[in-house]
Amino acid sequence: MKQYLKVDPWSILEESFDPANHEISESIFSIGNGYMGQRANFEEQYSGPSLQGSYMAGVYYPDKTRVGWWKNGYPEYFAKVLNSTNWIGIGVFVDGVALDLAECQVKDFVRELNMKEGTLSRRFTAVMKDGKELAVESVRFVSIVRHEIGAIRYAVTPLNFSGELRFAPYLDGDVKNKDSNYEEKFWLEVEKSAGADLSYLTVKTKKLDFHVTSIMAFDVEQGGKRLELTPAFHEQEKFVSAEVAVTASANETVTLFKYVANVTSRDHGLGDLVKAGTEALRSAKQAGFDTLKREQAEAWAKKWEMSDIIIDGDVSAQQAIRFNIFQLNQTYSGEDDRLNIGPKGFTGEKYGGSTYWDTEAYCLPFYLSTAESDIARNLLIYRYKHLEKAKENARKLGFTKGALYPMVTMNGEECHNEWEITFEEIHRNGAIAYAIFNYVNYTGDKSYLGEYGLEVLVEISRFWEQRVNFSQAKGKYVMLGVTGPNEYENNVNNNWYTNRIAVWTMEYTLEALGEVKAQDSAHYHALVEKLGLEETETKQWQHIIDNMYYPYDEERGVFLQQDGFLDKELIAVKDLDPKHLPINQNWSWDRILRSCFIKQADVLQGLFFLGDRYDLDTKKRNFDFYEPMTVHESSLSPCVHAILACELGYQEKAYEMYLRTARLDLDNYNNDTEDGCHTTSMAGTWMAIVQGFGGLRVNDGELVLRPFIPSHWTSFSFKVMFRGSLLQVNATEDNIIVTNESDAPAAIRIYDQSYTVAAKSQVQAQRLEPSALS
């Protein structure tokens, strides 16, 4: 844990430069626009420790490295998110000496992530080794309006000298990944050109032939006037730069504006890359930095209009939730249904592949509630489009029918190869089915089932049908050899959650079949034919539903995480010597596996997903049993515990859980933020507030709210989109006020009372004390 950032409601602020924090800040101050992203690397040279990271969404590398004993069925590659062309770089030379913050004294340093407007800025005074002092101010952003455009304003003012300032903006494709084996580089040069008007560089990946063209142009101003300069060009392997020199007097500012377009072969034909990039760049440069920045601020204002959460009485919490919402919005914009949400967004290269079950289990609710429904719908269609590959994946594992979605994927293919995950963490299939339910339940868009959802559900149910077997010893269906959500258990039998979500999938599939049939009988029959669905199959699903085995402890009245769980030494986390924590950094894997300690919600994940099927007493018994053994070493864990704790009236526990992720990256809680931010878990923090403290549910088509205010806050409010209405929920000391900002009335429930909120008006209900809630 490291707290060096200043608390502020709308900005992340670092007010002095400590190289030891730099890589953490590079992660936290990252900027992105769903299409590309960039760690907060310095524009000028920096010879200190730094993790360079420029990422283009959907551009990856299939790494074939093999170790250990290969398992049949493994995917051919392990996907790597690629660090791509460094387009932010600007060499800065003061009378011939490179400006490098590792080589000079840095004063009055401020780095700011302006979340309201979506910009990263920095200012500082550098004292060079020869005593020359200069003030530097930079601002940059990647545009959420023109998604191929990044812009930088970089201003230098000599303070105690007059002299030559040289600037060398560049494009550098000769970059590497930190996680590459043998220092291998992944890019080859295709073409480049340096010119007075613009310079460009096209590189391609060594495998898969992704092409990325970066095109830059720049202006230099002095005393508010654009200078006419003749650059010197420099080219080398995968590198172009244009260098200009300006003579500046003391206190005279020279400002460089660098505009870059990054375009890829995902969006343009190979022959069109330079042309497309040039057009985007020309248009941006013509608009100019200030206009681009204003566009950016306006577009971010619209995002905040939909998704802001306001917390009163706790600026630190306010900053944290906005940071989380900001990161989520800059990671995924929902405009491209080929894209998804990587666990680290655009903030680091770790967790190579892009899409995990995080998307369906944790991120979907955020996008469902804070944007128009087509954004969430695109997340679902992403999986629909991968259905054929998920079927191939199931075939590869020996299933004669059905689909198994990959654990980690870039394009629908599995790209992770650890058997206990790849082959056995199959509950992910349930999360993909659950997301369909969640989307339909939240939006009321039942047409999605007939259009896309049912096919996915049927194929997933077919998978479960074959994945269970009938145990003669138990007289029940069992599911052997799985890894549940708690990845601190591998290859277990009868993981309660997996058994439960499998049966739930089959139940919901049967329900969805009825729903589609009722909607449109002809379409239903066409779908049944397309799917080749037999009555014997649905009968078998019902048989499994009726005869599934669930491990259960009669004595305690709790569902058992898996067979044999009670053979473990049952120890509470609080009774563990803290020096053992986190266990994943201190214990060997076998010790973790045979311990009772739980990485993330597992049985409780099931009680959360299927919350309407279990009574409070059942939830309480299970929560009381499992919570004390849960180490929450996945950042995806605390939110589920927080939400259940709220439901059970454990307000202090709920707040404790909320705190575990609220400032996870801002305070570097897990001591790993330098690798990148925990982007997908940020959605969990949002859930902890909205579904936990706000108590938001959708039951029978009605939006239900059961808010309580954590004792550390005075009030809070959040906005949600629900079935076309933008609602602001404001929990104050006395009242719950729901304002309908839309043009149509909205039906809601607060605690146990139903209301209709007329367009552009509000309703208000007395706030209940937490003790009255559960």
Place this chain on the structure above:
Amino acid sequence: MKQYLKVDPWSILEESFDPANHEISESIFSIGNGYMGQRANFEEQYSGPSLQGSYMAGVYYPDKTRVGWWKNGYPEYFAKVLNSTNWIGIGVFVDGVALDLAECQVKDFVRELNMKEGTLSRRFTAVMKDGKELAVESVRFVSIVRHEIGAIRYAVTPLNFSGELRFAPYLDGDVKNKDSNYEEKFWLEVEKSAGADLSYLTVKTKKLDFHVTSIMAFDVEQGGKRLELTPAFHEQEKFVSAEVAVTASANETVTLFKYVANVTSRDHGLGDLVKAGTEALRSAKQAGFDTLKREQAEAWAKKWEMSDIIIDGDVSAQQAIRFNIFQLNQTYSGEDDRLNIGPKGFTGEKYGGSTYWDTEAYCLPFYLSTAESDIARNLLIYRYKHLEKAKENARKLGFTKGALYPMVTMNGEECHNEWEITFEEIHRNGAIAYAIFNYVNYTGDKSYLGEYGLEVLVEISRFWEQRVNFSQAKGKYVMLGVTGPNEYENNVNNNWYTNRIAVWTMEYTLEALGEVKAQDSAHYHALVEKLGLEETETKQWQHIIDNMYYPYDEERGVFLQQDGFLDKELIAVKDLDPKHLPINQNWSWDRILRSCFIKQADVLQGLFFLGDRYDLDTKKRNFDFYEPMTVHESSLSPCVHAILACELGYQEKAYEMYLRTARLDLDNYNNDTEDGCHTTSMAGTWMAIVQGFGGLRVNDGELVLRPFIPSHWTSFSFKVMFRGSLLQVNATEDNIIVTNESDAPAAIRIYDQSYTVAAKSQVQAQRLEPSALS
């Protein structure tokens, strides 16, 4: 399966050249001397598919490649057996055209591994593209007398032409491993020199700085006379050659003798390598090829004197068992207690690390019975010397005391990184304890316990003590999260074999403590002090011994392989569609894991090791239950089943099991011999004959024999060393004849009758029919 080799009692013969078989033959015809080994690559250039392999024992590379999610406690590297300097190479040019069997017609090809004398020879007629025909004969060996020396005689006779023959013997260190990622090479040049007298090349590994110096000298003879030739030298990176040209008339033979010394920094100081190699080489060259070859034949005759098995009535079986004995003897000579037995010996690079539990569980009995006891003793001392590293390994996994021996090792450190193996296949620790028992029981050398054995036993018992935990639910000690000998189950609870061998270790440790105390009380107390052994520890071991949980099926009366085994679908291998076999090539890992199919003896391994503790009925019930589900996809499996089958009177099953490994490589049964031979499993074949068909046991210090003759054989005999006596056991149609070839009497039992065999004499007992045996 591929049968292309000619059956012969003393040789392996390949009588025509088919490039499709070449890589298989390269494995099978490998030669070695315990210090170095060499696949049967051709001396002359060969541009067809070939796996080059020259291996120096104990020289390896720590490969750091990482994929997947790193687990805490993993070793830093994965060891690779290194392909090292190609020292056999001889460029051969006929009027300037390279001889290359992939580029000419090959007639009258014979490749022969002469197992009696330890030589590899080859003869053929090559028809060059221009029609020139030449006869070639080569013989080579690595000396088991001078272990750093290899020698080659290579004779060429033009048949239908006169012309220039050029020979370019070389040393080539610019070699690679087939299993290297990214084509990485592992060797760097240190120095080289080409000279008329001798040429040498020193290379070192990129990591760990192993140095290997290869020094060559050669002579050329024509018409029986040594030629005085002036070579042309050629040097390039990691390569030296000396080239000579000879004019030969039709039918005039030119013979090149190449002598090489390979010396390593394992045995010599870095500064002494060239000197030491030069001395070894000079001495060998002075002795000359014929002398070296005669020495080799004499030394092999001595080995056969101790270890031969004679089978009458089945030449194919005779060839197979000799091949197995030959491979074992050329893999491990017992002279260097830093060395051990790699699963593929010197025949391939697969299974990178060197030492597995194969050594203790399968190989030890062979060396115990076929050599002086110090050879087997050195295998045990190898582990004693690694005790400190095994203790470190246990610490690394969080154990506060005790030792966990590595699954795979080169120098005592673990060098395998798959968690389910590295961290969980801990029964290996039991095999290391069992080997001590086996050695002491066989040799009667109880002093080994006080000298070395007890320390190892105590540290292993300490490991088991901490590895179990007390299950409140069961009221017993349990062992969670292990992988048993059947690696087709991972991370299971209460593997019966592991629980059993753990308890057995503690029992034997307590017994050994008593034994050492009785032998020498002062030494006992010194050892207890050295070990810091507390009475609370031995009491705890006893408590675990008395309260261990063993999964058991009351209904069937069988030990259960692990908890939950009966939840599986129990299917016999014979009921599986044969196209699914072997399942490890056809099924994904998860499917294998949740199936009932057993890779290798697991419960049955325990009933074999601890055979004197279980009655025949128990063995029968378990054999009848597990054998039908066993796929024997480890070559280490069938021998245990064969031995138990013999004991149970299942002679046909025993013979079937014996056949599974007897000609495993000769017939390429598993279709993978091109990767190398299954060296360690060859000891299993030996066991199947001696302990299975021969029924050899050592009970209460007495050698017990219960032979039966497989119906396909007319008689068989084998030799064993037992407590200083060399005994030949001959099972004929009518009698069992035991001949004592030593100078001291030996006490033995045949079936249930005890005998004393006087020195240099024999006893004979009537052979019992198999039906009378069980």
